[in-house]
Amino acid sequence: MTPFAIDKPAILERLGGDEDIYLMMLDVFLQDIDNNCAAIEAAAASGDPVRLQREAHTLKSLFATVSDDAGSAEALVLERRAKEGRVDGAVDAAAHLVERLRDVAVVLERELGR
Amino acid sequence: MHQVLIIDDSDINLTLIKALVLKLGDCEPVLFENPVKALAWCRDHEPDLVIVDYMMPDMDGLKFIAAFRALHGRDELPVLMITANDQKDIRYEALLGGANDFLTKPIDRVEFSARVRNMLSLRVGQKFLADRAAYLAEMVDERTREIRERERELIFRISRAAEFRDPETGAHIQRMAHYSLIIARGLGLDDEKCKLILQAAPMHDVGKIGIPDYILLKPGRLNPEEFEVMKRHAVIGHELLKDSGSEIMQAGAEVALTHHEKYDGSGYPKGLKGTAIPLFGRIVAVADVFDALTSERPYKKAWSLDDACRLLEEGRGRHFDPLCVEAFLAGWEDVLDIRQQFRDEEIPDI
CATH class of the missing domain: 3.40.50.2300 (Response regulator)
Structure with a gap:
């Protein structure tokens, strides 16, 4: 997967150029990151395809919010597999997504000057 | 917000x-x-x-x-x-x-x-x-209330017009209307029907407008020919009111036509018998006769309450519907209140 680079103009365009909402959104992303990582790992470990589908869906949306198309696409693959009831390889796939979330978080932290 | x-x-x-x-x-x-x-x-x-x-x-x-x-x-x-x-x-x-x-x-x-x-x-x-x-619903309700109030006032004035040509008094129509209400309640009629008979009963004698003065105001007893003319007031009242779109007027038409029918079929104008006589007619018959008996008129003294009650009792199943008499007597305390409330010497507010 290509390394994450924040596309601020694209995000701002979606937010109507509102810098305040942009910063607030990044902040909430970072606040929730531990919960989101734990949720996808637990869903993968549970072997419950419905739960896995839901958590993968949430990550897909989360990546899309910060315009991470690659991360969103990978989450979509896991979501679709789970929807078909396939949970094989889910733990590895979830670990991949967690890694991606952490990478994104590093970039966002930098963007916020932390 | x-x-x-x-x-x-x-x-x-x-x-x-x-x-x-x-x-x-x-x-x-x-x-x-x-x-x-x-x-x-x-x-x-x-x-x-x-x-x-x-x-x-x-x-x-x-x-x-x-x-x-x-x-x-x-x-x-x-x-x-x-x-x-x-x-x-x-x-x-x-x-x-x-x-x-x-x-x-x-x-x-x-x-x-x-x-x-x-x-x-x-x-x-x-x-x-x-x-x-x-x-709009509120406006319709308000207008409807106004129309009903005007209708109620108009009915009272029509009834009074008939009474002015008669030795009866304004207080008579108030008393007999309230007696009718007592009977209706005693029979278990719903609130709508009770309200309807209270409003319709005053029109029972409206047909007297069409009776010549020499008969209507005759101080003595009517001869058979005169009585036949007098009996027409029931049909005249019905004719006056029957085609109205108002529910109250329609009920008034029924009361005017049937309040002189008798339970045993000996009444007029149609000689209807028993429950073939509309209920409002049977109710008003009791209320009207009781008030006429117990009121003083230029040509007669008022009967005592006991004598009037005795006549009602004796008239059960003959002149009157027994259930209507029973309902009237069961509401005796209310009857006495009505007599106090609407005395002959008082002119009721219009």
Whole structure:
């Protein structure tokens, strides 16, 4: 997967150029990151395809919010597999997504000057 | 201020949508992460717009919309469903299942603002129509009350007009109308019917308008020919009132025509028998005769209450419907009150 680079103009365009909402959104992303990582790992470990589908869906949306198309696409693959009831390889796939979330978080932290 | 209910299990979406809603102005966002709790809130609150995510634990957006629409009075409130770009089938299902429109994630502010404004405009239109309908209903009620009041006044004046040509007094029509009410209540008639007979009974003798003065005002006993003419007042009263669109006038027509019928079939004008005589006619017959007997007139003294009661008792099943007599006597305390309330020397207010 290509390394994450924040596309601020694209995000701002979606937010109507509102810098305040942009910063607030990044902040909430970072606040929730531990919960989101734990949720996808637990869903993968549970072997419950419905739960896995839901958590993968949430990550897909989360990546899309910060315009991470690659991360969103990978989450979509896991979501679709789970929807078909396939949970094989889910733990590895979830670990991949967690890694991606952490990478994104590093970039966002930098963007916020932390 | 528009109340916008936002339901999304994702903090980032909840925060983002809240911020965008606040940026619209004149909006108060209400946030829920849990759709079940949001639904409980909706039982007691009526938001102007609902924005709901599709994929949530416990209850997905489609189920939420179905449950929300099933709540009383929530079938037309605007609902926006949020779905991912790749969920075309869910969007169709949402639109068919009661969502008014949808938004795709990631949320685009321009699209979001336009769709939310459209939904809120729809809500404003709905409220305007509802308010207008309520206002018009109130106006109709007020006008109807005025018409009914005028109708009541007109009936009383018509009844008084007939009484002015008769030795009877204004107090007589008030007393016999209230006696009729006592009987109607005693028979267990509903409130509407009781009110109707109270208003219709005063018209029982309105047909006397058509009786020549030399008969109507004759101080002595009427000869058979004169009595035949006098008997026509029942039919004349009926003719005067029968074609009215007013329920009260129609009841008055029935009372005018039948209040001289007798339970054993010996009355007039048709010689109806038993329950073939309309109930209002049977009721008014008791009330009218009792008041006529117990009132003093230029040509007769008032009967005592005991004598009048005895006549009613003796007339059970002959002149009067036994049940009407029973109901009248059962309300004796009220009868005495009515006699006190409407004395002959008092001119009732019109």
